[in-house]
Amino acid sequence: MIEFCGIRLDHRIVNASGTFDAIAARRAFGDALFDDFPFAAFVSKTVTLAPRQGNPPPRLWELPGGMINSIGLPNKGLAGYLREDLPRLGELPVPLIVNVMGSRREDVVRLVAAFSERDEVSALELNVSCPNVKTGLIMGADPRELAALLDVVVPHAGKPLIVKMTPNCASPADVAAAAEQHGADAVSLINTLRGMAMDPHRPGEPWLGGGTGGVSGPAVRAIALSQIREVRERVDLPVVGMGGVQTGGHAHDLRELGADLVAVGTESFRDPLAGRRIADELAALEHAFPANAAPQVEAVPQWH
């Protein structure tokens, strides 16, 4: 049992927002999902004030070592989410972290205030980073913009507030420092990196319906390592580290850089039980090699 922002968790692996839908997974797998839930806490997809349809398809593109998604944050909106989704997510066997996003500061305040009143919710994650939506990008890319947002949101946050950072900015460390100074309880990173793919059938045209999308998977792992280290060196806030984690060894690397929790995202698409496997692998490694105690976890020869 560990503690994160005052929440007691069974282990250190959670899901990245938007990469696991517990309600849909229950339709596919039934209650077996609850018997062996892969994550120590469940992080919801982003909820916005108004319902969103999401981007037109195609929404996916496979890459060497990953993928690009252009989903566009489809969700039922605050009212629909409170009515239909939250009661069902309240049945999960683990704490619930609700991710919210708004294009105006007052929207974020309303979302944060509404979820702060709900007993089903253990913490809030603020999406200031989704590169699929123009409005999400700005708030998290600029330290002053984020500071101004937090100054109005934090007084309404009745739960721990995690800022989900964007990697698409000049200085993640500056943004994290602003989050720390303006009342955030934790930061989570990295979100997807903005990218695009060309349509093989229409020269010069983008493949994705949304034009650009977010790159994820093992292709972004090296960037995650670098940004998490940069942020960890600047702030003392708890950190949720993520980016291309596929194994317990990858999770252990992030732990050694100072991540308190590790999120699994794209790997869950390849196997819905990936989070459970990674948690088990990480636990075995942490038993054998406590964080910051072992010189090397997986000595992989680089030039062979």
Added chain:
Amino acid sequence: MNTSIEGGSEVAGAAEYRIPVLSSPTRTLAPFGRRLTQLKLRREYGPYRVITVDDPDGPRPDPGQFYMLTAAERWGGGEDERPFLPRAFSVLRAHDDGTLDFLLEDVGPGTNRLCELEPGDGLHLLGPLGQGFTPPRENRRPILVGGGVGIAPLAIWADRIGAAALTLLGFRDAVHAEGAALIPGARIATDDGSQGYRGLVTDLLNAELGCDPRAEIYACGPGPMLEAVATIANELGIPAQLAMESGMACGYGACFGCVVETRDGYVRLCVDGPVIEAAAL
């Protein structure tokens, strides 16, 4: 082989057609997590490959349900790390010995890798997933319409509903039409006329419906074929269940990547389909 679309086919007692075994109104659930299994057998039908996979621990799928397949080796690794995501395949047949058949056509890095697999090679299986076909309403006679590699879910559905189901299959040419051997008794159309009727499978469908419109259509195939089937069905007010395809990262509702547009907005094919009513589009 039928070379004319005139006259349609005779289905004895079509008006009193009864489904011998009803499919479950609720979907068959997948075990949670992918399972490592083995390829047992592979056979070739022209450009298509049928792989038989061991799945002793899995439930028997509903016709129209699908699985996510991943080769155990050289998938998400290797020189360029593609294929990376699993690939979705409708189940072609489920056998009493706990094996499953899938129909493959080598058209990209994922299907190429799966087509390379030999008996004894490992692969991961997640499924059965999604919502399959449901029986015809109001004792309508079922007409199965397939195109190319999309004939797969029609084979297991034809097995379930019995020999009285009329099956119409369309292929590019006679070489591709070798796939029709998977559904004995099917009538065939080819684009170039090298086998069966020369033209589109929807021509055969129109002729059938001209004889007796009291039908329910089950279709799977390329997008333009499904659009044509949906148009025909919606214009005549005939129910049609379309097994659709879309690029899919996860297969269980997590990625929101596989949406298609319906009257009610975007729906995820993996959990709300892959079988979608034409009237909903």
